[in-house]
Amino acid sequence: MEPGGQPNIQHMLQQAQRMQEQFMSLQRELAETEVQGTAGGGLVTATVNGQNEVTKIVIDPGAIDPEDPADTAETVADLVLAAIHNAVEEAQKLAQEKMGPLTEGLGGLGGGLGLPGM
Incomplete structure (x- = not known):
């Protein structure tokens, strides 16, 4: 806050820039x-990337x-789908784990700005 009780816009913009850089870095890492x-x-293993x-x-x-x-083909197809779903769930958990602290920070910053939707 500035001495008159006004927020320091320059400081807030710098914080937002740092958070954006962290966000982009995490997205690349994921x-x-x-x-x-x-x-x-x-019996079936699926590998997915962070996207x-x-x-x-x-x-x-x-x-x-x-x-x-014939029965094997149907069973294997079901196993492949289940393995993909499992891998996607794991990727989403990892993304939430890595991005959670950053997105919580964004909510705090937005709340401090008093802007709607932030």
């Missing part, structure tokens, strides 16, 4: 992070029953 999810006790893009699927040969290919 985009490069890979997270795995599994299904079927590890929730699937980058790899691994299917254990034990998931395939050569005696019943």
Whole structure:
């Protein structure tokens, strides 16, 4: 606050700039992070990056029953979907964990400004 009780706009803008830089840095870090999810006790493993893009699927040969290919295909498809969902959930948890403190800070800054929607 300035001596007259007014907020120091320059200081607030500098804080906002620092927070924006931290936010961008975290976004880059998360985009490069890979997270795995599994299904079927590890029969299928899906890897996603921090942008929730699937980058790899691994299917254990034990998931395939050569005696019943039709049923196996359906089962493996279900396991692949479950592994992807698991990996995306893990990626979202990681993003929340990393971004949570920063977004809480943004809420505090916005509240201090008294601006609607901040």
